[in-house]
Amino acid sequence: MSSSKNGEGVHILLIPYPAQGHILPFLDFTHQLALRGITITILITPKNLPILDPLLSTHPSIQTLVLPFPAGHPLLPAGVEHVKDLGNWGNVPIISSLTKLRAPVVEWFRSHPNPPAAIIHDSFSGWAQDVAGEIGVPGICFNSTAAFLVCVFDCAWKNIKGLKSMEVVGFPEMPNSPSFVRDHLPSIIKNYKESDPDWETIRSGMVENTGSWGFIVNTFGALEGKYLEWLEKKKKKENRVFSIGPLSLIGVPHGGGGGDQRSLFSWLEGCPDESVLYVAFGSQKLMKKPQLEALTIGLEKSGVRFVLVVKEPTVEQVAQGYGSVPAGFEDRVTGRGLVIRGWAPQVEILSHRAVGGFLSHCGWNSTLEAIAAGVLILGWPMEADQYVNVRLLVDELGVSVRVSEGADTVPDTTELAKIISESMNGHIVEKVRAKELRDKACDAVKVGGSSMKALDGLVEQLSQLNSPSNSG
Numbered sequence: 001m002s003s004s005k006n007g008e009g010v011h012i013l014l015i016p017y018p019a020q021g022h023i024l025p026f027l028d029f030t031h032q033l034a035l036r037g038i039t040i041t042i043l044i045t046p047k048n049l050p051i052l053d054p055l056l057s058t059h060p061s062i063q064t065l066v067l068p069f070p071a072g073h074p075l076l077p078a079g080v081e082h083v084k085d086l087g088n089w090g091n092v093p094i095i096s097s098l099t100k101l102r103a104p105v106v107e108w109f110r111s112h113p114n115p116p117a118a119i120i121h122d123s124f125s126g127w128a129q130d131v132a133g134e135i136g137v138p139g140i141c142f143n144s145t146a147a148f149l150v151c152v153f154d155c156a157w158k159n160i161k162g163l164k165s166m167e168v169v170g171f172p173e174m175p176n177s178p179s180f181v182r183d184h185l186p187s188i189i190k191n192y193k194e195s196d197p198d199w200e201t202i203r204s205g206m207v208e209n210t211g212s213w214g215f216i217v218n219t220f221g222a223l224e225g226k227y228l229e230w231l232e233k234k235k236k237k238e239n240r241v242f243s244i245g246p247l248s249l250i251g252v253p254h255g256g257g258g259g260d261q262r263s264l265f266s267w268l269e270g271c272p273d274e275s276v277l278y279v280a281f282g283s284q285k286l287m288k289k290p291q292l293e294a295l296t297i298g299l300e301k302s303g304v305r306f307v308l309v310v311k312e313p314t315v316e317q318v319a320q321g322y323g324s325v326p327a328g329f330e331d332r333v334t335g336r337g338l339v340i341r342g343w344a345p346q347v348e349i350l351s352h353r354a355v356g357g358f359l360s361h362c363g364w365n366s367t368l369e370a371i372a373a374g375v376l377i378l379g380w381p382m383e384a385d386q387y388v389n390v391r392l393l394v395d396e397l398g399v400s401v402r403v404s405e406g407a408d409t410v411p412d413t414t415e416l417a418k419i420i421s422e423s424m425n426g427h428i429v430e431k432v433r434a435k436e437l438r439d440k441a442c443d444a445v446k447v448g449g450s451s452m453k454a455l456d457g458l459v460e461q462l463s464q465l466n467s468p469s470n471s472g
Contacts, residue, residue: 006456008037010117010463013065013105015043017122018094019083021282021365023048025144025218026122027055028251029244034059036459041116043105045069047081054252065108070100088187088383091124095205096198099127109135117465120216123153126205129212138213138465145364147217147227147243148392149186149385152178154234156189157206163189173234175226176396184387184405214240216458218247218368221450222440224392240461242454246368248347249445261345264307265352267338271305274356277378277424278349280309281361285382289323290410296329298416299337304424306337307355309344350375356431357424359403362389374438376400376431378423382407399433 012033016026034040034055041063044052049066056062069081075093076086083090109115109131118138121128123145132139143150155171156163163169163185170179182190188206193199215231217224220243232241268276279299281287287295292310299306313322330339346366349355350373358370359378367389370377377400379390393400403419404411422428444451 006036006459006463008463009039010465011039011041011114012462013041013043013116013119015119015121015125015128017098017124018045018048018081019091019124021363022122022124022144023051025245025247025251025365026142027052028247029142029216029218030055030062031058031252032244032247032250032455033459034062036456038459038462041065043067043101045081047079058252065105067101067104070097073097091188092191092198092202095124096201098125099201099205102127102131105131106134118213118462123150123209124205126208129205129208140214140216141209141212142216144218145385146389146392147219147224147231149364149388150215150217151227151231152186152388153189153206154210154231156185157203157210160189160192160203161194164192164194175230178391180387180391184381186388187384210235214242214458216242216244218245218364219243220245220441220444222444223371223397223437239457242458244451244455244458246372246441246445248365248369249372249441264338264340264344264349268307268349268352268354271354273353275305275424276352276354277304277306277357277359277420278309278346278355278375279306279359280344280346280366281380281382282363282366285361286311286313286317286322288321288408291408292323293326294410294413294416296326297413298411298420300329300333301413301417302420302424304420307340307344307349308337309340312341347373359420362386362393364389367393368441371399371434371437372441374435376423376428376434378403378420380404397433397437399430399437401428401430
């Protein structure tokens with residue numbers, strides 16, 4: 001990969017957002033900026049500071065601006081600073097709370113001897129556009145999501161109040177004129193509450209994003225070229241839409257909460273190529289008891305080898321109806337299936353020669369990791385951006401198979417087993433396309449590849465922003 005130091009001399013403030021799916025690709029992106037000589041300051045709150053450890057140990061020159069997490073939101077328990085501690089609903093109070101950092105960031109800028117020439121911020125930190133405007137530097141929106149979703153957001157937020165009355169929401173101005181039943185819209189759009197102070201804060205930030213100096217997107221041209229082109233044309237951002245993914249292929253190790261994984265990989269070594277289905281639903285998702293029972297029965301009936309990753313519920317969560325792996329299941333699938341409770345080294349598992357499929361909720365990071373490994377995705381979208389991603393993968397690109405949908409859906413076990421078996425054992429075209437897409441993803445991040453060129457082009461433009469007069 002390219003790492004020429006053409007960014008030396010320019011200082012950039014980076015503002016990540018404290019959710020796993022957002023911050024990890026943001027740190028991979030930061031790694032690439034540091035390789036290119038950019039002077040970096042990262043805004044972070046105290047409890048999120050340890051997330052930066054792998055990055056800071058790799059790049060000791062990176063500075064941090066540690067500001068206290070704004071306290072006082074009635075929905076946030078004391079000490080919570082990260083969405084993983086709350087689940088998807090926690091985005092609303094956390095986004096709202098973080099907007100209170102605006103004034104201290106402006107103060108920091110004005111007192112700094114070498115203030116940043118630009119701000120690059122996560123799409124859920126749109127308040128940073130206000131800071132950029134007040135200081136007189138470019139505000140650049142980093143998107144950890146699909147370009148498809150960036151386009152949906154752009155269309156939806158300008159007409160968010162009108163969407164409330166629609167059962168089916170169409171976006172005729174976008175490529176392929178996609179439409180979604182209301183329940184399949186991204187949570188942050190679907191759940192918007194007009195006049196609610198938190199939601200109006202979110203709306204304001206999202207609208208601010210649409211006017212940002214440029215867009216950085218964790219994707220690649222061969223995957224989403226038409227949406228990247230639409231975004232550049234629609235927003236009049238010629239050469240300011242930068243597709244730089246998959247960042248998971250060019251990032252820093254993030255570590256995890258693992259323990260000894262030798263038995264897992266020893267077991268995988270004994271399995272035939274592409275015979276194992278990896279099953280995981282992200283770092284936040286717990287399944288209700290009937291769902292988990294249906295999933296395990298489907299896996300058992302399918303006859304397919306599998307690795308199932310489950311998040312164990314607390315006593316409180318069990319009382320709320322969340323499930324654990326049914327008693328006796330592991331005994332019945334001994335030799336054919338493994339259950340991992342807690343964290344699993346997902347990238348390493350997906351990259352193993354024995355793994356041929358991934359039953360996933362289709363969060364964007366998981367999607368890109370599967371694409372980079374060339375494995376077939378079996379999609380079960382539940383919330384957030386997942387329905388949008390599955391539409392792209394299944395209906396538009398034809399590289400994946402839809403197995404179920406819905407956060408509370410209990411699939412028919414016989415049908416689930418059939419889809420799993422046919423997908424893993426059959427010679428289906430989606431498998432071929434998944435491998436072709438892997439090759440294109442790898443090409444994008446090679447020296448001279450489209451994503452590397454985009455990164456170098458971004459750094460070149462940043463290096464020309466050393467004075468507010470160049471903010472454009």
